[in-house]
Amino acid sequence: MKILVAVKRVIDYNVQIRVKEDGSGVVTDNVKMSTNPPDDNAIEEAVKIKESGKATEIIAVTVGEEKAQETVRKALAVGADRGIHVKIDGTVEPLAVSKILKKIVEKENPDLVFMGKQAIDDDCNQTGQMLAAHLNWPQATFASKIEVNDKSLQVTREVDEGLETIEVNTPAIVTCDLRLNEPRYASLPNIMKAKKKPIEQINASDLGVDTNPRIEHIKIEEPPKRKAGIKVASVEELVQKLKNEAKVI
Amino acid sequence: MSVLLIAEHNNKEVKPFTLNAITAASQIDQDLHVLLIGSKADDVAKSLSEVPLVKKVLHIDHEIYENYIAENYTAAILKHADKYSHIICSANTFGKNLMPRVAALLDISQVSDIIKVISPDTFLRPIYAGNAFATVKSNDEKKCVTIRPTSFEAAETTGGSAEIEKIDAADQSENTKFINREEIKSDRPELGTARIVISGGRGLQSGENFKLITDVADKLNAAIGASRAAVDAGYITNEHQVGQTGKVVVPDLYIAVGISGAIQHLAGMKESKVIVAINKDGEAPIFSVADYGLEADLFEALPQFLEELNKLNTIQK
Numbered sequence: 253m254k255i256l257v258a259v260k261r262v263i264d265y266n267v268q269i270r271v272k273e274d275g276s277g278v279v280t281d282n283v284k285m286s287t288n289p290p291d292d293n294a295i296e297e298a299v300k301i302k303e304s305g306k307a308t309e310i311i312a313v314t315v316g317e318e319k320a321q322e323t324v325r326k327a328l329a330v331g332a333d334r335g336i337h338v339k340i341d342g343t344v345e346p347l348a349v350s351k352i353l354k355k356i357v358e359k360e361n362p363d364l365v366f367m368g369k370q371a372i373d374d375d376c377n378q379t380g381q382m383l384a385a386h387l388n389w390p391q392a393t394f395a396s397k398i399e400v401n402d403k404s405l406q407v408t409r410e411v412d413e414g415l416e417t418i419e420v421n422t423p424a425i426v427t428c429d430l431r432l433n434e435p436r437y438a439s440l441p442n443i444m445k446a447k448k449k450p451i452e453q454i455n456a457s458d459l460g461v462d463t464n465p466r467i468e469h470i471k472i473e474e475p476p477k478r479k480a481g482i483k484v485a486s487v488e489e490l491v492q493k494l495k496n497e498a499k500v501i
Numbered sequence: 502m503s504v505l506l507i508a509e510h511n512n513k514e515v516k517p518f519t520l521n522a523i524t525a526a527s528q529i530d531q532d533l534h535v536l537l538i539g540s541k542a543d544d545v546a547k548s549l550s551e552v553p554l555v556k557k558v559l560h561i562d563h564e565i566y567e568n569y570i571a572e573n574y575t576a577a578i579l580k581h582a583d584k585y586s587h588i589i590c591s592a593n594t595f596g597k598n599l600m601p602r603v604a605a606l607l608d609i610s611q612v613s614d615i616i617k618v619i620s621p622d623t624f625l626r627p628i629y630a631g632n633a634f635a636t637v638k639s640n641d642e643k644k645c646v647t648i649r650p651t652s653f654e655a656a657e658t659t660g661g662s663a664e665i666e667k668i669d670a671a672d673q674s675e676n677t678k679f680i681n682r683e684e685i686k687s688d689r690p691e692l693g694t695a696r697i698v699i700s701g702g703r704g705l706q707s708g709e710n711f712k713l714i715t716d717v718a719d720k721l722n723a724a725i726g727a728s729r730a731a732v733d734a735g736y737i738t739n740e741h742q743v744g745q746t747g748k749v750v751v752p753d754l755y756i757a758v759g760i761s762g763a764i765q766h767l768a769g770m771k772e773s774k775v776i777v778a779i780n781k782d783g784e785a786p787i788f789s790v791a792d793y794g795l796e797a798d799l800f801e802a803l804p805q806f807l808e809e810l811n812k813l814n815t816i817q818k
Contacts, residue, residue: 263629265764265765266764268632268764269629269630269632269633269764271632271633278628278629278632278633290746345610346601346610346611347604347605347608347609347610347611348610350605369746370597370746372629372630372745372746372765373628373629374628375613375614375627375628375629375630375745376611376613377597377601377613377614378600378601378604378611378613379601380601381571381598381599381600381601381602381605382601382602382604382605383605384602385575385601385602385603385605385606386605386606389676390572390674390676390677391571391572391598391602391677393571393594393597393598394594394597394598396739406680409594410594410739410740411594411595411682411740412593412594412595412693412740412748413682413684413685413740414682414683414684414685414738414739414740415682415683415738415739416679416681416682416683417680417681417682418570418677418678418679418680419677419678419680420676420677420678421675421676421677424676429746430729430733430746431732431733431739465610466609466610466639466640466641467610467612467637467638467639467640468637468638468640469635469636469637470623470636470637470638471635471636472628472633472634472635472636473633473634473636474632474633474634475627475631475632475633475634478771478776478790478792481776481788481790481791481792481793481794482792482793482794483783483788483793483794483795483796484793484794484795486795487795487797487802487805487806487809488809490777490793490795490806490809491806491809491810491813493793494754494775494777494793495813498754498775498792498793500697500753500754500774500775500817501697501721501754501810501813501816501817
């Protein structure tokens with residue numbers, strides 16, 4: 253069984269986002285970048301499945317500018333066997349990414365495609381579902397547990413009401429939630445070894461898909477700031493304030 | 502052209518977030534039709550027809566829709582999509598799972614999780630965990646939009662009398678099977694719509710200690726939330742998580758207890774009307790968004806808080 257894992261390079265989750273003054277976007281120069289956190293869970297799960305003997309090869313793929321390759325390199329360091337970098341500059345909407353990934357799936361014929369449920373930059377939560385739609389494959393989104401069977405998966409999904417379990421036949425798309433597993437850190441020897449693993453570069457323009465943005469970003473602005481609050485000295489004072497000042501209890 | 506809203510329900514009742522999405526959809530176009538896909542859900546059809554903002558209810562009734570499977574819903578939606586300018590649903594786990602599948606097959610770049618309708622093609626949406634707001638204009642001819650429910654009032658549910666039209670089912674997907682849902686039943690208000698939310702974090706130190714939170718929640722008739730750290734640590738189940746990848750809540754009162762206030766948590770609660778933070782670390786980032794901050798050990802403060810609440814003659818419910 254072959255697993256394709258899609259990863260995205262985003263501003264690190266610990267970075268305090270700053271909005272550019274001209275309203276054109278957020279500051280990314282000299283800002284720490286990392287792999288989108290739930291994509292780390294996707295890689296980890298693929299590696300665990302391979303370690304259990306149920307998968308034979310893991311391919312990590314990313315779509316983005318030159319430096320996006322770093323996320324593939326990191327995936328290789330934690331256990332992916334080879335990488336694919338689809339090069340494209342500028343904004344790529346989830347719809348375009350899903351069309352690009354479809355081309356890669358058609359080329360590689362994986363049995364499973366894993367990725368994070370949502371990227372923490374645009375917070376779109378679309379790519380996996382869109383890819384599943386293009387391929388007419390089943391989708392198991394927001395996975396917190398995956399059981400691999402012969403020709404199917406049993407996936408526990410985190411939904412608003414609690415947990416839901418579905419069974420999907422393979423080939424299938426799974427989007428991973430943060431509680432699926434605990435992503436490992438790459439060891440130094442594995443980081444060194446990963447440098448020798450191959451990453452194939454493909455130009456998005458050679459894939460023959462429409463990647464033109466359909467959504468115009470008219471303005472990016474800071475959200476309204478909350479006015480500063482106060483510290484209260486005691487529980488009594490807190491309750492009085494809530495009752496008499498804020499009038500919420 | 503009319504707009505089509507996809508209803509979320511359990512075949513007995515409409516889920517509350519659908520009512521918020523109805524309000525948003527009606528701001529895009531008043532000729533709002535609701536698509537109800539279910540099994541033996543006549544009561545839901547009736548209650549949707551009584552929502553004054555709804556002009557028509559399209560009802561697909563078939564046993565294959567007893568459980569919500571995105572693949573089956575998508576096929577049903579696609580059968581009717583061409584008559585509509587917009588396809589809309591709530592941006593909770595229901596809509597997040599469903600809408601991109603619909604959008605991709607219509608070759609539409611979806612606009613996710615909007616918090617404001619500026620015009621029928623232009624919307625405001627938070628990005629980067631709500632640390633930036635983007636005004637976006639969709640240039641697709643038809644649009645797929647998901648609505649952040651807590652940013653819109655719930656629609657009135659009585660007084661309307663929309664026509665209910667029965668329509669045909671679509672084909673069933675053979676590759677996805679519903680197994681079960683572990684729904685945790687609770688008498689408490691729902692987290693997404695509660696007037697008061699009290700949340701616990703890693704500071705609680707154990708699942709047992711969450712009793713301190715539940716005691717206060719009982720007194721205030723509040724919903725219970727949690728930080729990701731508390732859920733990851735197994736103190737409480739996932740449906741309580743508030744934050745960027747959990748639920749977004751906008752209650753009148755949000756009480757954060759033993760929560761440091763990571764960016765990802767703030768994304769889920771910082772629009773609350775009044776925020777209280779109880780934390781023994783005076784430097785915790787949660788205090789930067791709190792209207793009332795109490796620097797204290799929660800194990801002393803929570804029992805005292807309950808005691809003070811008990812002294813009050815009246816508590817708003």
